[in-house]
Amino acid sequence: MTLVLTTYDWVPDFPRGFVRDLRVRWLLEELGRPYRVETVPMKDRTAAHLASQPFHQVPFIRDGDLTLFETGAILLHLAQGTALMPDAQRPQVQQWLIAALNSVEVCCIAWILARFFDKDEAGAARREPLVRQRLAQVQAAMAGRDWIAGDAFTAADIIMADVLRIPAQNGLLDDLPQLATYLERATARPAFRKALADQMAHWRAADARRGAA
Numbered sequence: 001m002t003l004v005l006t007t008y009d010w011v012p013d014f015p016r017g018f019v020r021d022l023r024v025r026w027l028l029e030e031l032g033r034p035y036r037v038e039t040v041p042m043k044d045r046t047a048a049h050l051a052s053q054p055f056h057q058v059p060f061i062r063d064g065d066l067t068l069f070e071t072g073a074i075l076l077h078l079a080q081g082t083a084l085m086p087d088a089q090r091p092q093v094q095q096w097l098i099a100a101l102n103s104v105e106v107c108c109i110a111w112i113l114a115r116f117f118d119k120d121e122a123g124a125a126r127r128e129p130l131v132r133q134r135l136a137q138v139q140a141a142m143a144g145r146d147w148i149a150g151d152a153f154t155a156a157d158i159i160m161a162d163v164l165r166i167p168a169q170n171g172l173l174d175d176l177p178q179l180a181t182y183l184e185r186a187t188a189r190p191a192f193r194k195a196l197a198d199q200m201a202h203w204r205a206a207d208a209r210r211g212a213a
C-alpha cells in the first residue's frame with residue numbers, strides 16, 4: 001500500500017523549503033520508497049486534521065493502518081530495518097536523532113521565534129549564545145567522523161542536517177567549518193535535492209490552484 005504523506009495545502013513564501021514534510025520526503029527518497037502527498041488546509045483547520053495530528057501541525061503519515069505524527073517518530077518508524085538505521089548503530093541513531101530534536105532544534109526554535117516571529121531583537125540576542133554553544137558542541141562531538149551517528153549516513157543525519165539549515169542560513173555556522181561542511185555533505189545528496197525540489201513544486205502548484213480559483 002502506498003504511503004501517504006500529509007502536509008499543508010499552501011503556505012506563505014517564508015517557510016517554503018523548511019516545512020518539516022521535507023524530512024519525511026528526504027528519508028523516503030533515500031529509501032526509494034514511493035509515496036503520495038495529501039493535504040490539510042493551512043487556514044481552516046479541521047477536525048479530521050486534529051484526529052491525525054493533535055497539535056494541528058504537519059506533517060503526518062499514513063502507512064497501511066498506522067497514522068503517525070512527529071517527524072522524529074515518523075523517521076524512526078520508517079528507518080527501522082533499513083540501511084538508514086543499521087542494527088549495530090540503532091542506539092546511536094536513536095540518540096542523535098532525539099538529540100537533534102530535543103537538544104539542538106529546541107533552542108534554535110526559541111531563537112527563531114524571538115527573532116523572526118516576535119521581532120524581539122533583545123530576546124533573540126539573549127538566546128543566541130545557547131544556540132551557538134549547542135552547535136559548537138555538535139561539531140566537537142562529530143570530530144573525526146563524517147556522519148552524526150557513526151561512519152554511515154543514517155536517519156539521524158536527516159533530522160540533524162535539517163535542524164542546522166536555519167542557523168546556517170543565518171550565519172551561525174560561519175565559524176564552525178566542520179559543521180558547515182557536514183551540512184553541505186548532507187544536503188548535496190540527491191535524495192535531499194529531490195525532496196526539496198518536490199516540496200517547492202508542491203507550493204508552486206498550490207499557488208497555481210489559488211490563482212485559478
Ligand SMILES: N[C@@H](CCC(=O)N[C@@H](CS)C(=O)NCC(=O)O)C(=O)O
Pocket residue numbers: 018019020021055056057058059069070071072
Ligand atoms: N515537533 C513537530 C513539529 C511540527 C511543526 O512544527 N510543523 C509546522 C510546519 S514545519 C507546523 O505545522 N506549524 C503550524 C503550527 O504549529 O501551528 C514535528 O517535528 O513534527
